[in-house]
Amino acid sequence: MIRFYNANIMTMAEDCAVQRGELWTDGDQISYIGETPAELPAFEREIDVRGNLLMPSFKNAHTHSAMTFLRSFAEDVPLQTWLFEKVFPYEDRLTAEDVYAFDRLANLEYIASGTTAFFDMYFYPDSTVQAAIECGLRGVLCGSINGSAKDVERLNDQFQKFRKIHPRIGYRLGFHAEYTSDESLHRGVAELAHAEKQPVYTHISETKTEHEECIARHGATPAQYFESIGLWEYGGGGFHGVWFDEADRAVYRRNGLWMVSCPASNAKLASGIAPLKEALSEGVNVALGTDGAASINALDMFREMYLGAVLQKLRHMDAAAIPAAAMLRAATVGSARAMGLHDCDILAEGKQADLIEIDLHAPNLQPTHHIPESLVLNGDRSNVMLTMCAGKILYENGEYFIGVTPEEILADTASRIDRLTG
Amino acid sequence: MIRFYNANIMTMAEDCAVQRGELWTDGDQISYIGETPAELPAFEREIDVRGNLLMPSFKNAHTHSAMTFLRSFAEDVPLQTWLFEKVFPYEDRLTAEDVYAFDRLANLEYIASGTTAFFDMYFYPDSTVQAAIECGLRGVLCGSINGSAKDVERLNDQFQKFRKIHPRIGYRLGFHAEYTSDESLHRGVAELAHAEKQPVYTHISETKTEHEECIARHGATPAQYFESIGLWEYGGGGFHGVWFDEADRAVYRRNGLWMVSCPASNAKLASGIAPLKEALSEGVNVALGTDGAASINALDMFREMYLGAVLQKLRHMDAAAIPAAAMLRAATVGSARAMGLHDCDILAEGKQADLIEIDLHAPNLQPTHHIPESLVLNGDRSNVMLTMCAGKILYENGEYFIGVTPEEILADTASRIDRLTG
Numbered sequence: 001m002i003r004f005y006n007a008n009i010m011t012m013a014e015d016c017a018v019q020r021g022e023l024w025t026d027g028d029q030i031s032y033i034g035e036t037p038a039e040l041p042a043f044e045r046e047i048d049v050r051g052n053l054l055m056p057s058f059k060n061a062h063t064h065s066a067m068t069f070l071r072s073f074a075e076d077v078p079l080q081t082w083l084f085e086k087v088f089p090y091e092d093r094l095t096a097e098d099v100y101a102f103d104r105l106a107n108l109e110y111i112a113s114g115t116t117a118f119f120d121m122y123f124y125p126d127s128t129v130q131a132a133i134e135c136g137l138r139g140v141l142c143g144s145i146n147g148s149a150k151d152v153e154r155l156n157d158q159f160q161k162f163r164k165i166h167p168r169i170g171y172r173l174g175f176h177a178e179y180t181s182d183e184s185l186h187r188g189v190a191e192l193a194h195a196e197k198q199p200v201y202t203h204i205s206e207t208k209t210e211h212e213e214c215i216a217r218h219g220a221t222p223a224q225y226f227e228s229i230g231l232w233e234y235g236g237g238g239f240h241g242v243w244f245d246e247a248d249r250a251v252y253r254r255n256g257l258w259m260v261s262c263p264a265s266n267a268k269l270a271s272g273i274a275p276l277k278e279a280l281s282e283g284v285n286v287a288l289g290t291d292g293a294a295s296i297n298a299l300d301m302f303r304e305m306y307l308g309a310v311l312q313k314l315r316h317m318d319a320a321a322i323p324a325a326a327m328l329r330a331a332t333v334g335s336a337r338a339m340g341l342h343d344c345d346i347l348a349e350g351k352q353a354d355l356i357e358i359d360l361h362a363p364n365l366q367p368t369h370h371i372p373e374s375l376v377l378n379g380d381r382s383n384v385m386l387t388m389c390a391g392k393i394l395y396e397n398g399e400y401f402i403g404v405t406p407e408e409i410l411a412d413t414a415s416r417i418d419r420l421t422g
Numbered sequence: 423m424i425r426f427y428n429a430n431i432m433t434m435a436e437d438c439a440v441q442r443g444e445l446w447t448d449g450d451q452i453s454y455i456g457e458t459p460a461e462l463p464a465f466e467r468e469i470d471v472r473g474n475l476l477m478p479s480f481k482n483a484h485t486h487s488a489m490t491f492l493r494s495f496a497e498d499v500p501l502q503t504w505l506f507e508k509v510f511p512y513e514d515r516l517t518a519e520d521v522y523a524f525d526r527l528a529n530l531e532y533i534a535s536g537t538t539a540f541f542d543m544y545f546y547p548d549s550t551v552q553a554a555i556e557c558g559l560r561g562v563l564c565g566s567i568n569g570s571a572k573d574v575e576r577l578n579d580q581f582q583k584f585r586k587i588h589p590r591i592g593y594r595l596g597f598h599a600e601y602t603s604d605e606s607l608h609r610g611v612a613e614l615a616h617a618e619k620q621p622v623y624t625h626i627s628e629t630k631t632e633h634e635e636c637i638a639r640h641g642a643t644p645a646q647y648f649e650s651i652g653l654w655e656y657g658g659g660g661f662h663g664v665w666f667d668e669a670d671r672a673v674y675r676r677n678g679l680w681m682v683s684c685p686a687s688n689a690k691l692a693s694g695i696a697p698l699k700e701a702l703s704e705g706v707n708v709a710l711g712t713d714g715a716a717s718i719n720a721l722d723m724f725r726e727m728y729l730g731a732v733l734q735k736l737r738h739m740d741a742a743a744i745p746a747a748a749m750l751r752a753a754t755v756g757s758a759r760a761m762g763l764h765d766c767d768i769l770a771e772g773k774q775a776d777l778i779e780i781d782l783h784a785p786n787l788q789p790t791h792h793i794p795e796s797l798v799l800n801g802d803r804s805n806v807m808l809t810m811c812a813g814k815i816l817y818e819n820g821e822y823f824i825g826v827t828p829e830e831i832l833a834d835t836a837s838r839i840d841r842l843t844g
Binding site for chain 2: 075299323406
């Protein structure tokens, strides 16, 4: 059992209220949140939080972790050039061992920035699973026809293989996007989703071109088309949704789908600014993800929260467009639920102990007039003092506890990067 | 003498090229940059940089440092409400001692994020000077009629008092903005500028309303009106410039003025996105500043560089809108020159030793395909390992060397904040 005391605790059970008290973990779970009781049990470790903040860890609801190898490889080029000349040819060279190495590099960033779970769509899912398990993270794989699974049958094979492979690993049905697959495949995934009673996820309406070409092909936007073929009978959602109109958001609302926004990626690739203000006010479920490191370039949920908030102000030319705290909720509770991680969404007794400690004494967070807003608008990853996943401390005061050193991981990736991009 | 060896050095003399070698400092100056010579002199300290990057420190070309006390005080409210209900009434309560305390809080942030000089417009300039000198930073005061100086005579008094008060302190003529003063005052400042052969700085075209109201009042935009009354005979510039049109930028170009952009402030307050792509392609001098902590909320030049780059992509819906490296140059060389700090703009023998060490081994900067772009698009202030100003190390590996501890500064500010905002 680990005891955190003298804490400010933001459970995020209801809102972003902060309470003083302590939090205990027992194994992988939270066993107590409340005031200091008259009698204390024995603990293996007691941590004086000195008034710092304990809160649910971030969950990154859209990423391609292993794309770390292409980080800063091609900057300031148009999207099509970027994708077809600077991404696809290099991805073709990847081996399973490469993906494992680049996933570990991504995991360093997740952990140090307070992210304990990620929703990953890429090649070689076995590698991603291995790296996540070893580093102590939670990984949810997103089925990726055109990526790791080539057809519905293989998607089902992966689903059956990975769905219960490890307590910290999950799998969700999915495919890359409407524009990279055909209707028979979409209908096949829908059938599988019905048979398994599973939600489905896909890239959706990321660029204007893609959104409009779908209308030309199917007479409907991607969201409306997918609803019409029954893809979302059991929920799910989509990544980006930059070009969603009111009808698209209505599809999301009535099906309880997750709009996983990736503001940094949409900015760097000039895809646009998603209608988050509208989505939030209409009651659409909103989560946040980073997308891959080649298009953002930092696997950092603080950046996503910040951009999620301020880009809405610019989009609407209204400084009061959305409350910053809505982005804090999206990056934690929202993203967890989008990935099906209902057991580590908030801090509560019996929930998984997936939490972070934020240094409220850091100059950039002082004064603390409003803690949730401060985290979004002035917080950054250097404020993360401790990251815990499933009751295990993975990071504390700048040091990793993941069974491998950053130096070992970097040495491994360096030689592979030379081979792949040299 | 201090020796940095095994370094990657980006002098920024011409472009953002990186060379291997070493850099020595002697007193407050850089005494050598080059390869390791056969014979070495005696050093008081030798620092193995282990392949990390040495580069010019950041210079923050627009700030109101002491506004740290209102950080996160009022979020997500419209600009007018923010200014008239949540800023002005509280600023009225400030004492000189308060400004000193809140400046020291800001200085902690500057130093840890690699900023060694700031261009400050606020009340109680003596306090700002004292805090900067004590903390080892460079401060350039910007005359602020409506702020610390109430009329042209007092502006001149301040100018004469502060212009040569200390080697690390400067003073530039200025006033708050066109819309907060009248034509006789603008003409008075122009006369003073002519008499003293000095550049002039002011807030300019930050909001659409302000820009348009100036046209209604003077029949010209602020930039064109100021040029017409000879305000910029000896150069200078303006803060924000969000609503600049082509003619405004032409005024800037032909007068060699500095367009000091503050993208984070303009985003949070929903003022808009400045036309930086146009300005850069037309040859306008571009610098970057944070603005005050109440409107950004982080005194962090990494954020400004990042937003400076990606917001242009969104404004133009073009992923290739501007090269990210242009923002690195604006935040260092550009900002230094905008403030008149020509002796610490780049790394060169004989220049002031104002530099930072960046941890290129940090996971978020790996791999290092393109260092300048990486700094802008994935770098953050946690990558700053060492900050040196005028040859003195102010910050190294998370520790401050400024004659006062962060704890002392925070204890001092906490009681004042309770009094001011309680």
